[in-house]
Amino acid sequence: MVPGDAPVLALTCGEPAGIGPELAVMLAADGVPAARLVAVGDPALLDERAAMLGLRVAIHPFAPGEPPPAPRRGVLPVWPVALRAPSHPGRLDPANAGHVLETLNVAIDACRAGRAAGMVTAPLHKGVILDAGHVGFTGHTEYLRDACGVEEVVMMLATDSALHAREAGWRGETTLRVALATTHLPLREVADAITVPRLERLLRILHADLQRWFGITAPRIAVCGLNPHAGEGGHLGREELDVILPALEGLRAEGLALDGPLAADTLFTPRHLEGVDAVLAMYHDQGLPVLKYAGFGRAANITLGLPLVRTSVDHGTALDLAGTGRADLGSLRVAVALAAEMAGRGI
Incomplete structure (x- = not known):
């Protein structure tokens, strides 16, 4: 009832x-x-x-x-x-x-x-x-x-056993939340869409709504790089050095707990996810295949940054x-x- x-x-x-x-x-x-x-x-x-x-x-x-x-x-x-x-x-x-x-x-x-x-x-x-x-x-x-x-809004998917195991009939043991810096864009357009102001807006929303909706007092967010190996020190692309890192450094000065930019191929492993409340992936198919592999059919999509x-x-x-x-x-x-x-x- x-x-x-x-x-x-x-x-x-x-x-x-x-x-x-x-x-x-x-x-x-x-x-x-x-x-x-x-x-x-x-x-x-x-x-x-x-x-x-x-x-x-x-x-x-x-x-x-x-x-x-x-x-x-x-x-x-x-x-x-x-x-x-x-x-x-x-x-x-x-x-x-x-x-x-x-x-x-x-x-x-x-x-x-x-x-x-x-x-x-x-x-x-x-x-x-x-x-x-x-x-x-x-x-x-x-x-x-x-x-x-x-x-601005943030698309985040969450597979969360702690909150919803009883309702979902699921007995998993891990919580994974993956937010996206870009959503439904052709891959060719992704790099141009990632800017310092955009990342700052998205991360502020993600930080605030993890506090507001999930009751996490001091969220820790891990941020993916855009390029393989997070750019390999600039040898595989400069977006990490020129865009992502400056955005993170500015927000760290405001008190946000941000790790990165990190190589996505190793970030999504238990050791690197320990203590992380959410991951910000740079594009749709960087983050969501991992989350859906971990909990497809037992996850939900959340829109953060809305007044509802x-x-x-x-x-x-x-x-x-x-x-x-x-x-x-x-x-x-x-x-x-x-x-x-x-x-x-x-x-």
């Missing part, structure tokens, strides 16, 4: 042809011990997916201005957002791109109005949103940044699994548990 004073979390259902809608009904069928969940999506689609999977879940649409119903296993409250076109598992349709973005807007508005304590996002499909004409869309992280009117709580799953739309009942709830459980814990710390 979910306590009545548990935080209300808005769960956007993501790409309707993917596994997001069925994850929402699966979670409602199983129960959500950490939070009072309100799905944001099309009630008819959710009802259809529940029937397709043979789940006894009652879909309860209600208006955003109304209080959510009392939490009950097998009941999924929904803030309705109608599909733009019929949706079928595994079959993308650009006509529904606007539906996906509207679910995000409804969840953001609910958080900012105090109707939700945070939001959890099921996966969307960036390609189909771009195909629909939403030029420049690069993902949840950047969309939330722009919608909330903040200059946002977590997400660590996987994509899984179009090949949609409608089969084989989707795994593990990451969504972690994302919900993490959002509930963060919301409990307050804004």
